Amino acid sequence: MSDLAIRLRRNGGFLAAIGLFAAFYLFYHANHPRGFSVPVLIQNVNEAFTLAMVAMAQTLPVLTGGLDLSVGAVMTLVNCLASEVLTGGPLELAFGILLCLLTGALCGFVNGCVVVFGRIQPIIATLATGAIYMGLALFIRPSPGGKVDGDLSWAATNDLYEIAATYGFAEGGDAAWFQPIAWIPTPLILLILVPLLFWLPFARSVTGRTVYAIGSGEGAAWMSGLAIGRARIAAFTLGGFFAGMGGLYLALQTSSGNADIPQAGAYTLNSIAAVVVGGVSLLGGVGTAVGALFGALVLRTISFNFRIFEIDPLLQPLIEGVVLLAAVSLGAVRVLRVKNTLELFR
Amino acid sequence: MTEVNEAGGAPHVSLRGVTKRYGGVTALEGVDFSCRLGSIHAVLGENGAGKSTLIKIMSGVVRPDEGEMRIAGAPVEFRHPAEANRAGIVCIFQELSLLPDLTVADNISIADPPRRFGLIDSRAQRRRAEALLARIGCEDVNPLLRVRDLPLSRRQMVEIAKALAKDPKVLILDEATSALTAADVERVFGVLRRLKAEGVSILTISHRMHEIEAVADMCSVFRNGRHVETFAQGARSAGQIVEMMIGREISAQFPPKPAPTPKPPVMETKGLSWEGRLNGIDLHVGKGEIVGLGGLDGQGQKELLLALFGVLKGVSGEVKVSGKPVRVRSPLEAKRAGIDMALIPEDRKTEGLLLPMSIADNLLVASLDRLSKGPFIDAKAAAAAVEDGIRRLRIKIGDAGDPVATLSGGNQQKVVIAKWLMTGPKTILLNDPTRGIDVGTKQEIYRLLRELADAGAAILFYSTDYEELIGCCDRVAVMYDGRVRAELEGDEITERNIVASALAMDAREAAE
Numbered sequence: 001m002s003d004l005a006i007r008l009r010r011n012g013g014f015l016a017a018i019g020l021f022a023a024f025y026l027f028y029h030a031n032h033p034r035g036f037s038v039p040v041l042i043q044n045v046n047e048a049f050t051l052a053m054v055a056m057a058q059t060l061p062v063l064t065g066g067l068d069l070s071v072g073a074v075m076t077l078v079n080c081l082a083s084e085v086l087t088g089g090p091l092e093l094a095f096g097i098l099l100c101l102l103t104g105a106l107c108g109f110v111n112g113c114v115v116v117f118g119r120i121q122p123i124i125a126t127l128a129t130g131a132i133y134m135g136l137a138l139f140i141r142p143s144p145g146g147k148v149d150g151d152l153s154w155a156a157t158n159d160l161y162e163i164a165a166t167y168g169f170a171e172g173g174d175a176a177w178f179q180p181i182a183w184i185p186t187p188l189i190l191l192i193l194v195p196l197l198f199w200l201p202f203a204r205s206v207t208g209r210t211v212y213a214i215g216s217g218e219g220a221a222w223m224s225g226l227a228i229g230r231a232r233i234a235a236f237t238l239g240g241f242f243a244g245m246g247g248l249y250l251a252l253q254t255s256s257g258n259a260d261i262p263q264a265g266a267y268t269l270n271s272i273a274a275v276v277v278g279g280v281s282l283l284g285g286v287g288t289a290v291g292a293l294f295g296a297l298v299l300r301t302i303s304f305n306f307r308i309f310e311i312d313p314l315l316q317p318l319i320e321g322v323v324l325l326a327a328v329s330l331g332a333v334r335v336l337r338v339k340n341t342l343e344l345f346r
Numbered sequence: 347m348t349e350v351n352e353a354g355g356a357p358h359v360s361l362r363g364v365t366k367r368y369g370g371v372t373a374l375e376g377v378d379f380s381c382r383l384g385s386i387h388a389v390l391g392e393n394g395a396g397k398s399t400l401i402k403i404m405s406g407v408v409r410p411d412e413g414e415m416r417i418a419g420a421p422v423e424f425r426h427p428a429e430a431n432r433a434g435i436v437c438i439f440q441e442l443s444l445l446p447d448l449t450v451a452d453n454i455s456i457a458d459p460p461r462r463f464g465l466i467d468s469r470a471q472r473r474r475a476e477a478l479l480a481r482i483g484c485e486d487v488n489p490l491l492r493v494r495d496l497p498l499s500r501r502q503m504v505e506i507a508k509a510l511a512k513d514p515k516v517l518i519l520d521e522a523t524s525a526l527t528a529a530d531v532e533r534v535f536g537v538l539r540r541l542k543a544e545g546v547s548i549l550t551i552s553h554r555m556h557e558i559e560a561v562a563d564m565c566s567v568f569r570n571g572r573h574v575e576t577f578a579q580g581a582r583s584a585g586q587i588v589e590m591m592i593g594r595e596i597s598a599q600f601p602p603k604p605a606p607t608p609k610p611p612v613m614e615t616k617g618l619s620w621e622g623r624l625n626g627i628d629l630h631v632g633k634g635e636i637v638g639l640g641g642l643d644g645q646g647q648k649e650l651l652l653a654l655f656g657v658l659k660g661v662s663g664e665v666k667v668s669g670k671p672v673r674v675r676s677p678l679e680a681k682r683a684g685i686d687m688a689l690i691p692e693d694r695k696t697e698g699l700l701l702p703m704s705i706a707d708n709l710l711v712a713s714l715d716r717l718s719k720g721p722f723i724d725a726k727a728a729a730a731a732v733e734d735g736i737r738r739l740r741i742k743i744g745d746a747g748d749p750v751a752t753l754s755g756g757n758q759q760k761v762v763i764a765k766w767l768m769t770g771p772k773t774i775l776l777n778d779p780t781r782g783i784d785v786g787t788k789q790e791i792y793r794l795l796r797e798l799a800d801a802g803a804a805i806l807f808y809s810t811d812y813e814e815l816i817g818c819c820d821r822v823a824v825m826y827d828g829r830v831r832a833e834l835e836g837d838e839i840t841e842r843n844i845v846a847s848a849l850a851m852d853a854r855e856a857a858e
Contacts, residue, residue, distance in 0.1 A: 340658055
């Protein structure tokens with residue numbers, strides 16, 4: 001077998017998610033009255049960004065073989081915090097953003113510590129901590145609202161031209177050299193930068209490798225002399241950081257905070273679905289956060305398609321469920337190819 | 347180094363008065379033990395003799411309750427395998443420590459991968475894996491493959507490469523050769539001899555006497571948690587060593603074979619083929635007959651057993667049970683009345699046992715349908731069956747309600763065998779059933795197989811140990827490239843003939 005064939009086979013789930021997303025999204029644009037236009041793209045990325053972050057957040061605990069039921073709550077807590085702190089001068093804003101991201105990471109760190117030192121299974125540990133984070137969110141923001149810096153919000157959720165126009169560089173966005181890139185949606189850049197800056201280095205670090213090792217076989221990882229506890233805490237912390245990133249962006253997008261319990265729950269459940277669609281094994285050890293990101297895009301693209309086909313809202317959950325089931329079943333196709341049934345259980 | 351040579355190896359690691367207890371069981375008691383640089387030291391003993399605990403203490407997996415350990419004279423206390431690694435002690439464990447979802451290259455460098463700018467340098471990591479694999483003669487393993495996709499024997503070689511990557515001063519091998527082919531064992535021995543010449547201290551645990559004779563220069567025997575004796579290899583006869591290990595003399599290792607008589611076939615195959623791994627197998631096993639499967643590892647022996655047991659899909663060819671053609675599509679169908687097969691699987695930890703469940707539950711799990719009244723398990727019949735199974739195989743247990751994971755390897759294997767005997771099988775398939783098992787239990791298993799055959803069972807038995815095939819089987823089918831290359835019967839079953847057929851040599855060539 002050639003190296004390429006081995007690599008393709010190893011990343012089958014990830015490639016399937018990209019293929020599925022490409023198919024759904026092209027179909028959407030082809031049927032959209034203003035398909036293949038930048039405004040539609042900007043709107044889509046805005047709507048997908050938070051779920052993409054939460055899906056990446058979910059990937060890390062899942063890689064260690066556990067589920068994190070608190071990702072939606074962490075996202076919501078940071079969202080509410082952002083609606084309090086994202087005001088004032090540039091220095092205050094920078095501090096606010098930093099505070100939001102640190103809060104997300106801290107929530108994840110606490111999750112990790114409870115799991116590692118409390119020796120509690122992640123699913124139940126995060127069910128509890130998630131309720132606590134939700135309580136904190138309600139404490140910060142008992143009713144929806146708050147205030148988010150308008151310029152920042154506008155700049156972050158549009159294209160590069162608007163950033164230049166808002167903050168007055170590149171001649172307010174009109175400089176000739178700036179034109180080729182002026183159309184690019186800011187959230188799209190963020191969507192590429194966040195995995196590039198945070199996920200890829202982590203995946204190639206010793207700690208990241210240890211996270212995969214834990215999910216693949218904790219006993220063997222321990223016997224190989226790996227620092228298991230530290231890697232687990234790091235995984236949850238980075239997960240919290242991604243969830244915080246999602247919450248921060250949601251605040252910028254909606255210019256407000258909302259401690260909405262059903263919404264937090266929906267984000268958590270969708271993050272699990274996204275992770276699976278993106279080729280991450282719920283048993284741990286297999287998959288990447290980039291795959292989960294594409295999984296999230298697949299889920300969002302399904303609802304985009306509902307809009308242009310004006311599907312009855314009452315029918316939407318049913319169809320969504322069927323499509324999700326079909327998408328996940330694609331991952332089960334390998335079962336048909338396996339000739340040694342024992343391998344199904346490994 | 348000169349000092350080492352003059353002294354014939356200075357004691358490097360030494361244990362003094364080491365005791366370890368697990369609950370009420372004393373695994374090691376007041377053990378004094380040392381091993382020298384530049385030597386290959388074999389540790390022998392039955393399962394439960396304390397060998398595993400000894401190496402777990404040396405490699406930092408468990409801590410002793412009493413006593414001390416010194417390296418080059420300085421006392422050490424390891425809290426973690428990584429600390430032992432840093433002190434130069436690297437262990438290759440019997441339970442594979444590889445991560446199935448990671449690639450071979452990832453696994454080999456797992457503890458200390460090559461880095462660039464703080465991140466893992468996958469290209470350097472791959473080159474390192476290639477170099478180490480080449481060193482142990484495994485150039486055929488692509489470092490990009492996931493360990494999950496390798497056969498067991500290759501995984502073991504990867505495990506050895508991984509240990510070498512840590513540049514050990516003391517290398518411990520716990521049954522590391524038990525899953526290897528004869529050719530790989532030779533390669534590993536070559537590496538061990540080279541390491542020895544470089545001044546590495548090597549400690550090896552093996553149940554194969556001829557391997558110890560081939561490679562070790564010192565031997566230590568353990569029994570019931572105590573260190574019995576240490577002597578230079580060759581100073582004691584094999585008989586004396588076995589006596590030391592089990593504390594009683596044994597007359598013959600294998601039960602006598604009955605005179606060959608024509609036997610009605612219980613199971614026959616014709617042209618059995620699967621996925622290029624089985625290429626038209628014609629074989630029959632008669633009533634009361636033990637047929638061995640020989641040959642190099644990976645020539646389709648395991649696949650043949652799995653195909654018969656309904657684990658493989660897309661098998662072509664014909665299988666007859668008691669003269670009637672059958673098609674077995676799952677283990678469930680294989681054990682049904684009329685087919686009555688049992689398979690003692692290759693890996694007892696994953697395929698044979700439900701480790702967290704009790705001994706009793708494990709014994710019952712294959713025969714639940716026989717022991718139920720309607721949808722419920724008949725508690726009385728189940729208890730009787732459990733007691734019967736434990737007595738029949740002389741399984742040493744505390745309480746049948748204990749998790750099966752608490753038993754020693756040999757007793758765990760007995761549980762697997764007892765579980766299948768409860769189903770009353772007419773055909774018994776065994777996939778290397780004595781791997782990693784102590785001498786005493788091995789002999790009990792040989793005797794049991796003969797008893798079962800005498801009682802009318804047809805037994806098909808794959809073993810990587812030629813001695814076992816020679817001593818146990820009425821007939822040996824040697825496989826090569828998914829075919830039965832030769833069938834040896836009676837006096838023809840000799841190591842020379844098996845090896846010649848395994849290497850696909852003609853009888854003439856072998857004779858020349």
